Amino acid sequence: RLEQLVEFKNLNVIGSFFPLHTFYWGDWHEQLIGEELGQKISPTRSALNKGMNITIHTDAPVALPNLMRVVWTSVARTSRSGKIIGEDERLTPYEALKAITDWSAYQHFEENTKGTLTEGKLADLVVLSENPLKVEVDDIKDIQVLKTIKEGKSVYEHQ
Numbered sequence: 057r058l059e060q061l062v063e064f065k066n067l068n069v070i071g072s073f074f075p076l077h078t079f080y081w082g083d084w085h086e087q088l089i090g091e092e093l094g095q096k097i098s099p100t101r102s103a104l105n106k107g108m109n110i111t112i113h114t115d116a117p118v119a120l121p122n123l124m125r126v127v128w129t130s131v132a133r134t135s136r137s138g139k140i141i142g143e144d145e146r147l148t149p150y151e152a153l154k155a156i157t158d159w160s161a162y163q164h165f166e167e168n169t170k171g172t173l174t175e176g177k178l179a180d181l182v183v184l185s186e187n188p189l190k191v192e193v194d195d196i197k198d199i200q201v202l203k204t205i206k207e208g209k210s211v212y213e214h215q
Contacts, residue, residue: 058099061106070109070163073098075130076119082133082141094141100130100155101145111163112147112155127152127188128197149188149196179208 064071075098077085086094096102103110112130114121130152133142147155161171169178183203188196204212 058096058102061099061103061108064103065106065108068109070111070159071100071103072111072113072163073100073103074115074119075100075112075133076114076126078133078141079125079129079135080119082135083137083139086141096142096145099142099145100147100151104147104151109159109162110155111160112152123156124184124188124199124201125197126156128193130155131196132193134194149193153188179205181205 061071077097082094082097085097088094098112100110100112112126114123114126119125127149130147131149133140133146135141158167158171161167161169164170170180171177173179173181182201182205185200185202186195186198188199191199200214201212202214203210
């Protein structure tokens with residue numbers, strides 16, 4: 057609930073949100089708990105506005121581990137029926153990317169070795185087919201990982 061976010065902030069809780077709820081189950085949540093509560097599923101924007109640190113995740117195997125779809129759902133918040141679920145809770149593409157990289161490394165106490173492209177950190181990164189900061193919002197979900205590099209070595213290459 058939104059009133060809990062202030063207490064979470066005071067306790068220095070890092071919120072790990074599952075924005076894929078909006079896509080997979082957003083329509084049903086609104087039927088079960090009502091539109092007002094349904095619009096606040098994974099309240100990422102509200103948490104950021106309260107000064108909370110947040111991350112976003114796939115909750116695999118509940119949902120497939122496709123982080124570009126997680127970024128898209130955080131930005132678009134569109135349900136399977138095409139309805140916007142929580143328009144006021146949308147993240148920017150940049151914030152969504154930070155939530156799966158930099159902010160996630162911080163949450164796991166790995167910010168000194170992971171999360172950003174900084175000299176001295178592990179060279180863990182992906183090469184994407186498109187720039188998620190420059191494509192239309194609905195195209196974010198279709199971005200493909202072309203290559204994955206872990207500790208400076210290629211471990212995956214799209215065929």
